[in-house]
Amino acid sequence: MEATLIQVPVERRHRWAAAAGAIALVCVVLAAWSHLTTQAAVLRPFIPIFATSVALTEGLTAFLLWTQYRACGRFYFAILASAYAFTTVAAAFHLAVYPGVFVTVSSRSDGSQTAIWIWLFWRGAFACLVTAALAARTRPPVQLAARRCFFGVVTIVGAIVLSAALCQWAIAERATLPDLVANAGAYRHLSVNPATLVVAALCFAALCIHISATRLRTLMDLWLAVALFAGLADVALTLGAGARYSVGWYAARIASMVSASALLGMLMYETSRTYSKLADAHRALKAFSVRDGLTGVFNRAHFDERYASELAQAMDRASALTILLVDVDHFKHFNDAFGHLAGDECLRRIARTLDAALTHRTEFVARYGGEEFVVVLPGCGAHAGLVTAERLRQAVVDLEMAAPTPGMPYVTISVGQASSDSGLDSRPADLLASADAALYRAKTLGRNRVEGEVSPGPKTAFSEPSAIYSS
Numbered sequence: 001m002e003a004t005l006i007q008v009p010v011e012r013r014h015r016w017a018a019a020a021g022a023i024a025l026v027c028v029v030l031a032a033w034s035h036l037t038t039q040a041a042v043l044r045p046f047i048p049i050f051a052t053s054v055a056l057t058e059g060l061t062a063f064l065l066w067t068q069y070r071a072c073g074r075f076y077f078a079i080l081a082s083a084y085a086f087t088t089v090a091a092a093f094h095l096a097v098y099p100g101v102f103v104t105v106s107s108r109s110d111g112s113q114t115a116i117w118i119w120l121f122w123r124g125a126f127a128c129l130v131t132a133a134l135a136a137r138t139r140p141p142v143q144l145a146a147r148r149c150f151f152g153v154v155t156i157v158g159a160i161v162l163s164a165a166l167c168q169w170a171i172a173e174r175a176t177l178p179d180l181v182a183n184a185g186a187y188r189h190l191s192v193n194p195a196t197l198v199v200a201a202l203c204f205a206a207l208c209i210h211i212s213a214t215r216l217r218t219l220m221d222l223w224l225a226v227a228l229f230a231g232l233a234d235v236a237l238t239l240g241a242g243a244r245y246s247v248g249w250y251a252a253r254i255a256s257m258v259s260a261s262a263l264l265g266m267l268m269y270e271t272s273r274t275y276s277k278l279a280d281a282h283r284a285l286k287a288f289s290v291r292d293g294l295t296g297v298f299n300r301a302h303f304d305e306r307y308a309s310e311l312a313q314a315m316d317r318a319s320a321l322t323i324l325l326v327d328v329d330h331f332k333h334f335n336d337a338f339g340h341l342a343g344d345e346c347l348r349r350i351a352r353t354l355d356a357a358l359t360h361r362t363e364f365v366a367r368y369g370g371e372e373f374v375v376v377l378p379g380c381g382a383h384a385g386l387v388t389a390e391r392l393r394q395a396v397v398d399l400e401m402a403a404p405t406p407g408m409p410y411v412t413i414s415v416g417q418a419s420s421d422s423g424l425d426s427r428p429a430d431l432l433a434s435a436d437a438a439l440y441r442a443k444t445l446g447r448n449r450v451e452g453e454v455s456p457g458p459k460t461a462f463s464e465p466s467a468i469y470s471s
């Protein structure tokens with residue numbers, strides 16, 4: 001799984017999605033092109049909706065880019081986040097000064113000029129900052145967490161302060177800044193003003209530099225190109241629109257929304273995919289972490305946790321629970337005679353056999369350590385436990401794995417049994433100690449046998465040594 005989106009290579013489906021977005025935008029531009037200057041209805045709520053949605057999407061994009069920066073330390077993401085933070089602030093100011101939203105339409109102190117100057121800063125700064133980010137693309141990540149945080153905060157806060165300062169300056173200097181919009185919102189001076197042409201050139205250059213520098217190899221490159229392309233379309237349409245609330249003006253605002261949301265859509269989609277991949281990886285890791293690497297049955301840590309909770313549940317429900325401690329007989333001889341690899345294979349086969357011999361979903365086998373296994377049988381009393389233990393012992397004999405020990409043709413196991421319904425103290429450790437004592441007896445009484453701890457009454461051997469011993 002890729003650590004950050006900068007490393008996610010572009011796949012065919014990504015190209016199709018980005019191409020679909022760009023083609024939809026081109027269709028909007030073409031559809032509007034011959035009617036750019038046609039006046040449309042003046043929808044006053046449009047600007048608040050437009051500016052709020054742009055500010056929100058760009059703010060969210062800045063935040064997600066910041067989280068990418070925090071995760072990987074690549075300064076590239078910090079600069080991109082600052083580009084979006086800049087435009088978030090500019091969009092908010094744009095809304096605040098737009099004529100007819102919070103200020104009157106006609107007075108000289110309104111935002112008839114400042115709104116468009118702020119829009120120019122917004123478009124120009126976005127193009128510049130995205131291009132500046134390219135320079136940091138190949139820089140190694142900032143490793144130290146404190147430095148990472150410091151540089152990131154300085155970059156983003158710097159962009160926010162710069163944006164707010166430029167917007168404030170545009171508001172303060174509204175009397176001296178050249179007029180871009182004539183009375184009644186006509187863009188008479190807009191397309192001939194050098195500032196506008198510089199911003200248009202910056203947007204075009206940013207798109208070309210971005211494509212040639214990145215070759216659109218990663219997801220980030222691809223969707224940033226869509227955002228830059230939409231930004232350029234916004235500028236081109238605004239220049240051709242002729243006036244506010246014309247067809248071209250509305251089309252430009254749509255392009256601006258595409259520019260604001262292109263990267264956000266990709267970031268949200270990829271973040272949700274990353275979460276589902278993480279959940280899969282977590283599930284796989286969890287399943288893997290409870291298994292013993294050699295035998296594939298549950299490991300000791302899982303046994304410790306699950307055994308205690310199964311026993312507690314059995315106590316709560318007043319039902320029984322049996323545990324069987326299983327030890328491979330004379331396993332050292334086996335290893336010495338056939339080698340450790342054969343010993344490993346022997347343990348694997350015994351583990352599989354024990355596991356396969358269990359009949360209930362709640363029963364389980366774990367490797368207790370070395371050549372010892374433990375079997376937990378919830379809902380199983382002392383007598384049924386001894387029957388199961390005997391079945392397991394026989395199943396291992398039936399494997400007919402050759403043993404090197406004199407008088408023992410096959411590998412065998414000894415089993416010590418203890419049950420919670422035997423009148424014994426039923427704390428997990430006590431039950432285990434009883435099973436261990438029973439196993440010890442099975443060993444001392446000749447191996448290949450089951451010994452149970454049944455109380456009250458004398459401790460009983462369940463099975464006599466098998467016939468294979470006496471041969």
Ligand SMILES: Nc1nc2c(ncn2[C@@H]2O[C@H](COP(=O)(O)OP(=O)(O)OP(=O)(O)O)[C@@H](O)[C@H]2O)c(=O)[nH]1
Binds near residue numbers: 327341344371
């Ligand atoms: N191949 C292999 N051997 C192991 C593994 N874990 C423990 N052993 C071996 O198991 C053997 C256990 O020996 P002992 O404790 O003397 O027990 P034993 O020879 O089975 O004798 P009894 O238990 O008294 O029947 C040691 O030789 C360990 O090296 C393992 O993962 N793989």
